Amino acid sequence: MSAFSDAIASRLFQSPSRLTFCLFLGAASLGTFTVLKSLKSTFQTENALVIPSPRETLLPHLSREEQDDLPYPPNALPGARDVDSPYGTFRVYEWGPEDGPRVLMIHGISTPCVALGPLAHELVKKGCRVMLFDLFGRGYSSTPSPSHHTHSTTLFTTQILLTLASSPFPWPHFTLIGYSLGGALAAAFTSYFPHLLSSLFLLAPGGLIRASHISLKTRLLYAKHGLPGWLAEWVVARRLWTPEEKSGKGEEEMIASMEPEGDGEKSGLVESVTGKEKEEKIGGLRSRAVYASASHVLLPDNPNSTISNIVNWQIAHHKGFVASFISSIRYAPIHGSHARWMLVGDYLAKRKQEARRETDLSRAGTGAGLRKVHLVLGEIDPIIIADETAQDVREVLGEEFVEVHVMKGAGHEVAIERAVEIAELVGQELGM
Incomplete structure (x- = not known):
């Protein structure tokens, strides 16, 4: 050899x-x-058919004290449970009086359900039984691989039904509250299952955003057959990431990537967030795409629990988050959902006609069941423009079936920072 x-x-x-x-x-x-x-x-x-969440990849390596210091700790809200499903496990929280009115809440595209925690606590104070869950690809929910499952109405409607089925208590009728992307998903769910709802609250909802607001950069970045998957994820992750020195100064890049950007064609007087001055801005409200709540602490005892920190935490530790984010932008009902919303309007009109024909109004369900849609908007929201959205929702649902509530001085973070006021509206609708 x-x-x-x-x-x-x-x-x-x-x-x-x-x-x-x-x-x-x-x-x-x-x-x-x-x-x-x-x-x-x-x-x-x-x-992989399922990308595991930080519950499986991160928590086993942390002490209890380290878990409590996370921006989104696993015990952030009461009544936590992890639900197994064909799409992976997902996190659900349920608490409040067992016999209270049922309220199911759906969060937005970038933050898990802890963002709606303040509103949930306010509703429990009023005697409601609340249930929240992390959408697939967020928080402590696994990610059905976007290469196998588009993160669309189909996937998220299935998750809503799985969430309801996971409760140890019956949920025959309930109030549905959706915020931002969650509002779009709530409207889509209602178009399929309107008979399950007693009332519907849409908080700064997506779904009907006008195509004129979608910039060329956004179209190219989220094109279904555009950038290679790994490159798109790299670019989006960089845009979503908030550097520590900027975490308290708003999240302009986050909003720019998660929603259509300002068209830059017309200017308008825009009231500042403080309401004390007005500024001339190119593109009107949409040029001011900033989350005023970037540094807003969601959990009183946890100074790390800001929106920017939670999003950064998901980018760093949830392997399916960015991919799910991109798939949601591409396939979820954020834009062009007029046809499905019109089905909700048709249901409301039909129900009203049936009530008129009934001599016994109680049989028509006038004392319970979905009769109108509450639309809650931020006056200076740069993403969901209040005037435009109110007009478009009235057109597709029918003006008589929509009650619009515009929160003065509020932006896109209306569901987070106006929890007390929104809880009052829900309480009034539920007769509480």
Whole structure:
């Protein structure tokens, strides 16, 4: 064997060209092996049917004290449970009087359900039984791989039904509250199951955002057949990430990436967040796409629980978050959902006609059941423009079936910072 090796080496060194070729071939083979090994690992992650949440990948490695210090600790809200499903496990919270009016809440696109925690606590104070859950790909919910499951109305409607089925108590009729993307999902769910609802509250909802507000940059970034998956995730993660030095100054980049950006074609007088001055801004309200609640603490005993910190935490520790975010932008009912909303309006009109024909009004369900939609908007919301949204919702649902509430001085964070006022509206609707 030694003689054979010596003979081969002798021939190689006698022919420099052969030696160069062999060295090149060896280096190429090693490089190819390294790349393929890396790609194999990537493909295994992308092609996994379910991407686990931090509940499985992070929490087992932390002490109880370290878990409590997380921006979104696992005990953030009462009544936590993890529900198993064909799409992976997802986090649900349920608490409040067992015999209280049922209220189900759906959060927005970038923050898990802890963002609606203040509103949930206010409703429990009024005697409601509340239930919240982390949408797939957020918080402590797993991510059905976007390469196998589009994060669309179908997926999230299924999750809502799974959430209801997971309760140890019956939920025959309930109030549905949806915020931002959650508002779009709530309207879509209602179009399929209106008979399950007693009332519907849409807080700064997506679904009917006008196409004129979608910038070319947004179209290119979230195009279904645009950037390669890994590159799109890298770009979106960078845009969603809030540097520590900017975490208290608003989240302009976050909003720019999660919703259509200002068209920059017309200017308008825009009242400042403080309400004390007015400024001339190109693009009107949409040019001021800033979350005033970026540094807003969601959990009183946890100074780390700001919106910007929670989003950063998801980017760093939830392997499916960014992919789910992108898939939600592409496939969830954020824009162009007029047809489904019109079905809700048709249901309300039909129900009103049936009530008129009934001599016994109680049989028509006038004392219970969905009769109108409450639309809660922020006066200076740069994402869901109050005047536009109110007009469009009235057109698709019917003006008589919509009650509009505009919160003075509130922006897109209306559901977070106006929890007490919104709870009052819900309480009035429920006769509490």
